[in-house]
Amino acid sequence: MRLILLGPPGSGKGTQAQRLVQKYGIVQLSTGEMLRAAVAAGTPIGLQAKDIMAAGGLVPDEIVIGIISDRIDQPDAKKGFILDGFPRTVPQAEALDELLKKKRLKLDAVIELRVNESALLERVEKRAAETRARGEEVRADDTPEVLTKRLASYRAQTEPLIHYYSERRKLLTVDGMMTIEHVTSEINRILQALGAAEPKAARRASPAKRSASGTAGKGTRAPAKKAAAKARGAAKGTRKVATSARKARKTVSKAAKARGVGKAKKTARQAAKRPAKKLTKKRAKR
Numbered sequence: 001m002r003l004i005l006l007g008p009p010g011s012g013k014g015t016q017a018q019r020l021v022q023k024y025g026i027v028q029l030s031t032g033e034m035l036r037a038a039v040a041a042g043t044p045i046g047l048q049a050k051d052i053m054a055a056g057g058l059v060p061d062e063i064v065i066g067i068i069s070d071r072i073d074q075p076d077a078k079k080g081f082i083l084d085g086f087p088r089t090v091p092q093a094e095a096l097d098e099l100l101k102k103k104r105l106k107l108d109a110v111i112e113l114r115v116n117e118s119a120l121l122e123r124v125e126k127r128a129a130e131t132r133a134r135g136e137e138v139r140a141d142d143t144p145e146v147l148t149k150r151l152a153s154y155r156a157q158t159e160p161l162i163h164y165y166s167e168r169r170k171l172l173t174v175d176g177m178m179t180i181e182h183v184t185s186e187i188n189r190i191l192q193a194l195g196a197a198e199p200k201a202a203r204r205a206s207p208a209k210r211s212a213s214g215t216a217g218k219g220t221r222a223p224a225k226k227a228a229a230k231a232r233g234a235a236k237g238t239r240k241v242a243t244s245a246r247k248a249r250k251t252v253s254k255a256a257k258a259r260g261v262g263k264a265k266k267t268a269r270q271a272a273k274r275p276a277k278k279l280t281k282k283r284a285k286r
């Protein structure tokens with residue numbers, strides 16, 4: 001499984017990435033972490049990045065692209081990875097496409113954690129207070145002033161990636177304002193619907209929409225998912241239900257086909273199957 005987590009600083013990418021690491025046994029590749037380690041070790045890259053990072057700016061593309069390319073080649077990344085904090089610019093995304101192509105690797109999805117900006121400042125202040133309470137040092141770039149700058153840079157340079165991946169039908173949006181638990185289960189549901197994850201709970205299909213506009217809004221309440229849910233819950237026996245179930249199967253299989261994901265198709269078919277079956281029985285009775 002290869003994923004990108006996209007979202008502004010403080011949106012919870014790191015937290016969600018760690019949870020995915022635990023659940024799926026893949027690695028989290030955080031350019032921020034790698035750069036901080038380079039700064040702490042005083043490597044040439046660290047020396048180049050130190051002041052830029054402290055000021056909330058972006059480290060040059062070539063540096064982060066090089067770091068990521070090397071890291072993906074490590075044996076522990078063979079099973080899959082989650083990119084956290086990379087790509088952050090369109091040239092980085094293009095370079096990533098290129099290097100994945102060269103390495104013959106496929107990206108499964110880009111998950112955007114959509115958050116309300118005004119809540120971010122609060123979150124970052126809370127994170128800093130918790131770090132201080134643990135007796136640890138607060139990151140130089142985790143202050144409200146630097147965060148404001150990082151948010152501006154996110155808006156200007158990283159937000160265009162929403163459109164970039166949306167156009168490539170890779171983008172899935174999750175409401176990052178939900179609780180950590182809810183965000184995690186939403187992400188897991190998406191991954192299962194895509195067939196990117198082990199289909200442990202394959203019966204509970206909830207195919208997520210690949211946003212074509214980049215404005216998918218809240219969560220993954222996409223038509224395909226709604227249709228499947230409608231189909232699941234509508235075993236009440238009216239003719240309307242038959243139409244819903246048929247529509248659900250059609251929409252869902254169309255979505256899965258567009259993505260070329262076999263498992264998603266299968267999962268979606270299972271979801272749409274139930275009411276249709278019941279209806280067939282009812283019809284047979286009649």
Ligand code: AMP
Nearest residue numbers: 031032052053057058059064085086088
């Ligand atoms: P993060 O931990 O992802 O918030 O990253 C912390 C800092 O590292 C950022 O504010 C940037 O200065 C730098 N950084 C991390 N990832 C990238 C990237 N992909 N491109 C450029 N700079 C980055």
